Amino acid sequence: MIDLISTIIMGFLLGGLYALIALGLSLVFGVMRLINVAHGDIVVLGSYLGYAAMTILGMDPILSLFFGIPLMFALGLGIQKFFLNRAFKVSMEAPLIIAFGLSIILQNIYQIIWSPMSRGLTTSYALKSFNIGEIYFPLVYILDFSIALVVMIFLREFLRRSYMGRAINAASQDRKAAQLMGINTDRVFAFTFAIAMALAGVAGICFGLTFPFVPTSGMSFLIIAFGVIVLGGLGSILGTFIGGIVFGLTQTLGSYFFGVNAQLLVAYLMVLVVLSIRPQGIFGRQG
Amino acid sequence: MRLNDSKIRTTIPAVFLIVVLFVLPIAGMPQNWLLFLFVFFTYVSMANMWNLLAGYSGLISLCQPAFIGVAAYTVTLLAWIGVPLYLGMVAAAIVSAAFAMIISIPAFRMKGIYFAIGTLIVPEVMRLIFLIWRPVGGSIVGGGAGYAIKKATEIPITYSYWLALFIWIASVVIMRLILNSLLGLGLAAIRDNDNSAASSGVNVFRLKLYSFVISGVVTGLAGAAFYIFQGYVDPESTFSIRWTIAIMLSTILGGINTEEGPIVGAAIVVFIYFMLAKYAGVSLLIQGIILTGIMLLAPHGIVGALRQTRPYQTLLRLANGGSVELGFHK
Numbered sequence: 001m002i003d004l005i006s007t008i009i010m011g012f013l014l015g016g017l018y019a020l021i022a023l024g025l026s027l028v029f030g031v032m033r034l035i036n037v038a039h040g041d042i043v044v045l046g047s048y049l050g051y052a053a054m055t056i057l058g059m060d061p062i063l064s065l066f067f068g069i070p071l072m073f074a075l076g077l078g079i080q081k082f083f084l085n086r087a088f089k090v091s092m093e094a095p096l097i098i099a100f101g102l103s104i105i106l107q108n109i110y111q112i113i114w115s116p117m118s119r120g121l122t123t124s125y126a127l128k129s130f131n132i133g134e135i136y137f138p139l140v141y142i143l144d145f146s147i148a149l150v151v152m153i154f155l156r157e158f159l160r161r162s163y164m165g166r167a168i169n170a171a172s173q174d175r176k177a178a179q180l181m182g183i184n185t186d187r188v189f190a191f192t193f194a195i196a197m198a199l200a201g202v203a204g205i206c207f208g209l210t211f212p213f214v215p216t217s218g219m220s221f222l223i224i225a226f227g228v229i230v231l232g233g234l235g236s237i238l239g240t241f242i243g244g245i246v247f248g249l250t251q252t253l254g255s256y257f258f259g260v261n262a263q264l265l266v267a268y269l270m271v272l273v274v275l276s277i278r279p280q281g282i283f284g285r286q287g
Numbered sequence: 288m289r290l291n292d293s294k295i296r297t298t299i300p301a302v303f304l305i306v307v308l309f310v311l312p313i314a315g316m317p318q319n320w321l322l323f324l325f326v327f328f329t330y331v332s333m334a335n336m337w338n339l340l341a342g343y344s345g346l347i348s349l350c351q352p353a354f355i356g357v358a359a360y361t362v363t364l365l366a367w368i369g370v371p372l373y374l375g376m377v378a379a380a381i382v383s384a385a386f387a388m389i390i391s392i393p394a395f396r397m398k399g400i401y402f403a404i405g406t407l408i409v410p411e412v413m414r415l416i417f418l419i420w421r422p423v424g425g426s427i428v429g430g431g432a433g434y435a436i437k438k439a440t441e442i443p444i445t446y447s448y449w450l451a452l453f454i455w456i457a458s459v460v461i462m463r464l465i466l467n468s469l470l471g472l473g474l475a476a477i478r479d480n481d482n483s484a485a486s487s488g489v490n491v492f493r494l495k496l497y498s499f500v501i502s503g504v505v506t507g508l509a510g511a512a513f514y515i516f517q518g519y520v521d522p523e524s525t526f527s528i529r530w531t532i533a534i535m536l537s538t539i540l541g542g543i544n545t546e547e548g549p550i551v552g553a554a555i556v557v558f559i560y561f562m563l564a565k566y567a568g569v570s571l572l573i574q575g576i577i578l579t580g581i582m583l584l585a586p587h588g589i590v591g592a593l594r595q596t597r598p599y600q601t602l603l604r605l606a607n608g609g610s611v612e613l614g615f616h617k
Contacts, residue, residue: 035400083579090586097539097582100532104575112569219528223411226404265415268408275405276393 011252019244040222046204076197345478355510383507433521542588
């Protein structure tokens with residue numbers, strides 16, 4: 001019984017991390033209508049930046065975010081300006097393919113710089129755990145979950161209150177109408193992509209603290225993130241959060257009932273089942 | 288009569304080309320050239336079938352590796368219990384078709400981008416299933432469910448080459464037949480707007496299912512041919528998203544929505560693949576850079592870009608013996 005309870009709590013906490021990973025993908029899809037297939041690799045970029053800060057500068061990975069977030073943000077602006085923006089003017093497939101290209105480029109750059117070996121952000125607190133009664137939790141899971149929660153509330157408030165946030169919302173609802181209202185949608189897109197990169201940076205650090213990563217980890221993140229936003233419905237923050245938790249719970253419960261090997265299989269199958277019953281996701285908008 | 292003229296004008300070179308390609312191995316073509324062509328045939332068949340889905344039916348399917356893997360595993364598992372490879376290929380076609388029908392049940396409930404995402408998960412599911420499930424041959428220390436394909440090494444490359452050539456021709460003929468039939472017309476209507484297609488009496492589900500099943504069978508067979516040549520299957524490579532990338536790259540590089548596109552694209556992809564095989568580390572990096580660069584410079588693909596040039600239009604006009612309307616369907 002204790003086992004089951006701790007499994008459920010672990011799944012819940014893991015779900016926060018998954019939601020954080022999926023958040024950037026969901027935002028980019030919601031606003032730009034682009035499946036950013038490089039998203040997983042951008043998350044891994046966050047992990048590797050943390051790793052570099054830790055090994056070269058001896059900096060704590062979480063503190064390194066003070067430099068990491070602006071860096072990722074700037075990179076996002078650059079990628080949007082020089083690659084995606086030009087492609088958007090051509091067709092809907094072009095940005096998708098460019099994102100594919102970016103994904104391959106990033107993976108191989110990691111492989112060249114950091115070798116295919118498995119790395120982790122091993123800090124003094126990464127292995128600590130604490131207990132309530134007989135149930136033990138790793139500290140990093142709680143850390144991940146709280147960071148995810150803070151980031152999501154922050155993003156929600158940003159989208160609601162700031163001018164740019166409202167512009168992003170408007171552009172995601174109807175791009176043409178937003179343009180007619182005097183919103184510079186090119187700038188909105190650039191900011192959206194940059195914010196998504198910054199979110200991926202945070203997610204990368206959190207993931208790196210919790211699990212080891214390799215240059216090709218991005219693909220599995222991408223598929224998990226897809227699963228999460230499909231469950232929650234594309235382009236909604238609350239939906240992404242709940243999708244993440246459902247995915248995390250399914251994974252840990254799958255591991256509990258069917259063995260560790262089957263954990264992701266169970267989660268993916270559940271995504272397929274949800275998709276076939278409710279194609280737009282649990283919280284998704286129609287269409 | 289003009290139609291017949293132009294038909295003859297395109298058929299004769301095609302038959303000539305096929306005969307030349309068929310005779311090449313007997314005429315003493317070097318082995319590595321045969322290998323190059325073999326890989327090219329498999330890629331171009333898969334790209335053709337993806338073009339049928341994404342370019343002509345509006346189904347951006349990201350589950351092609353699932354067909355490849357399912358067909359390759361069918362051949363392999365049957366070979367393990369002693370079924371000859373050619374019967375295995377027949378079974379692989381049947382299993383791929385059945386598999387396409389099964390996944391169409393959840394997949395076709397989704398439209399557009401949701402369909403793409405939903406299908407992306409399918410190969411991942413199959414990969415995990417085959418990592419755990421090991422139906423024949425006992426367990427191997429060290430995990431993974433890779434199999435050597437029994438008797439596959441006895442097959443000379445010439446046979447593999449002919450098999451791949453045959454699959455390629457089949458894929459081209461199927462494309463032609465579909466595009467010139469009511470099915471192709473219906474698919475184009477669905478791609479452009481499925482609601483209005485449905486209200487004009489097109490059976491949307493059935494037509495999509497036809498193209499999905501056809502694409503699944505041919506893609507699966509091409510994949511099975513590839514793995515018979517390789518002599519070894521494992522879940523990590525057969526269900527790998529790398530296949531999706533290669534297929535998309537071939538189609539889009541050449542020009543989606545064009546019949547010649549996949550040929551040009553696959554030739555470039557295979558060329559890059561072999562050229563850079565020595566530099567395993569940077570090979571994919573350079574592929575990525577080329578892919579991105581081409582998309583920025585010629586977003587409609589190479590054939591798409593060529594089509595807009597004057598010499599190509601003149602050439603096409605000559606070939607068809609009359610005026611032709613050009614441009615993109617989309």
